[in-house]
Amino acid sequence: MTQIDFKAEVAARKDDLLADLFSLLKINSERDDSQVTPETPFGPGPVAALQQFLSLAERDGYATKNVDNYAGHFTYGDDLPEDAEVLGIFAHMDVVPAGTGWASNPYEPEIRDGKIYARGASDDKGPTMACYYGLKILKELNVPLTKKIRFIAGTDEESGWGDMDYYFAHVGLPEPDFGFSPDAEFPIINGEKGNITEYLHITGDNSGAVHLHSFTGGLRENMVPESATAVISGDLADLNTKLEAFVSAHADKNLRFETETAANGQVTVVLHGRSAHGAMPEKGVNGATYLAKFLNEIGVVSPFTQIAGTILIEDHAGDKTGVAFEDPKMGALSMNAGVFNFDDASSDNTIALNFRYPQGTDSEAISKVLVALEGVDTVSKSTHEHTPHYVPMADELVSTLLDVYEKQTGLKGHEQIIGGGTFGRLLKRGVAFGAMFPGDIDTMHQANEFIPVDVLLRAAAIYAEAIYELAK
Incomplete structure (x- = not known):
């Protein structure tokens, strides 16, 4: 295969990436138990964000499935053999409450000094769209893959993970064989505390x-x-x-x-x-x-x-x-x-x-x-508990992702174990991967949450190559 300049491919799609991200950031997808209905299991906001995410996937030609507004997915590689392995990518559309202390409206995204300010900019709508565009590049370039990809978006990651419990019980598909969540930091999170x-x-x-x-x-x-x-x-x-x-x-x-x-x-x-x-x-x-x-x-x-x-x-x-x-x-x-x-x-x-x-x-x-x-x-x-999770460094999933990170950044990769919980732990062979880089300011769950535009673009290039290396 001809060598792909992933950074150049991302740069060519910068405006589209930002427009799609802004369409998600404008949706207040905080959980609202006061408005729970059978059609809005965690309130109307998370559902609206999920539906917007799936609409982007439908626009781009993917087969989508909404599992009763709890979670949804789109798939790529449906023409591959039925027994082909499946790479799972796990993201979430819900956000924590905005709270007070913002310099701008948390649901009117703004770019100031090269940073996108909005609730969800770094957790997790920004990283989700960076990863989405990583796969979009492979699709548009018609890069041949041997593994199927299922990109799953939840709506209750910030609370009780009831979205994923319901999804796996009702989606009618086996779990992906391995996967990652773009909801943490680089170089990798291969261990998470209980x-x-x-x-x-x-x-x-x-x-x-x-x-x-x-x-x-x-x-x-x-x-x-x-x-x-x-x-x-x-x-x-x-x-x-x-x-x-x-x-x-x-x-x-x-x-x-x-x-x-x-x-x-x-x-x-x-x-x-x-x-x-x-x-x-x-x-x-x-x-x-x-x-x-x-x-x-x-x-x-x-x-x-x-x-x-x-x-x-x-x-x-x-x-x-x-x-x-x-x-x-x-x-x-x-x-x-x-x-x-x-x-x-x-x-x-x-x-x-x-x-x-x-x-x-x-x-x-x-x-x-x-x-x-x-x-x-x-x-x-609480009814929902996560026990400690760890994927060894020797696992091919971990080593492949670290190789891509090192190639694109020139920095040495290493394992990390965190207290935060991500959807990476949903799979036995699951990790979290990006999108925050070492030394970045962490504003998750804080007022004036942001993600720098250049971080978003760098992450998208890493995700594109990572998906290729895992699924080629």
Whole structure:
């Protein structure tokens, strides 16, 4: 076969790639449980994004299948023998909530200083379209392949992966033989820690000079809460002065607050930190744990705020909580206190802790430690759990992808094991591959999420050659 200049082929399609990507980024595909119907299993936004993605594939001549709006796919190489191996590519159309703090509308994509700003730009619509165009190049050049390709897009990756559970149960096809997900970073992610959310159920006294009526914080379990809100009453003398002193005492966290007094004398306090991906909680500032710490200091006496503001605050590795664990190969456990709910009229108040755990421990061992915490009544677990996943370096899938990465970048490839969970782990021989490069700024799950245009194009060229090498 004549040598293909993949970078030149991508450059020739730059405008089309950006236009197609923008058509996806303009869709608010956050999960919305308030609008769930049989036709919109995770709300209308994820469905709209999935349908738009499949419409692009239909436009380009692929055979598509929408599996009841949970997930869908398109296929390439349908003329190959029935027993040909299948390369799976897994992406997702859903996004985490945009939250606050954006310099522009998160669903009106903009290019500023060479970067595409929008929710989903880097997680995962941008990488998805880079990979889509990688395959599109091979199709348009009519490059002969010996393996079939199934490009699968889900709609619930950021929550419970109910999309993939439903897809595999109803698609009527066997799993692909091997594959990758363009939803992480280069050079490769061939290992992923286990992922489980455990819920602390807390009751107990709510006394003290300041009474806590309610406390909420966090949008998703896999996001560091950007802010939290508490409604309080009682001895609130000099409240704003105390808040200013608290913010000043933690100046390195760049906290900010606002208050509002209701007619009944109750005061609503909102404290803002900084969001981040739940797999890397140390990169954010948890507004909920800092608000709980403040409430403890001004007179709230509650097991809820005591746990949140004393034990969980800055406890990213689970040291104070008592669940810390480290494996020589997969690294240390991480913990994100993601969603907080307290109501003084409720006997069941909860804090959701999202764990990324290595081999050597498990969710049951974590539960046994958590339930022994003072103030915790019971601990429950999310219905969906991912156990640790690893594909050896010797596997041809891993070695091939690293070879392509090294050829295109001139950089040495190496294995990586992360706390984040990707669709790469759906297959026994599955990995995550790109699209973020070493040294890139990671803005996933944060305000002002972006992907540089040049990164998008570089990734597309790598994906084109990678798909060719895996399926030739």
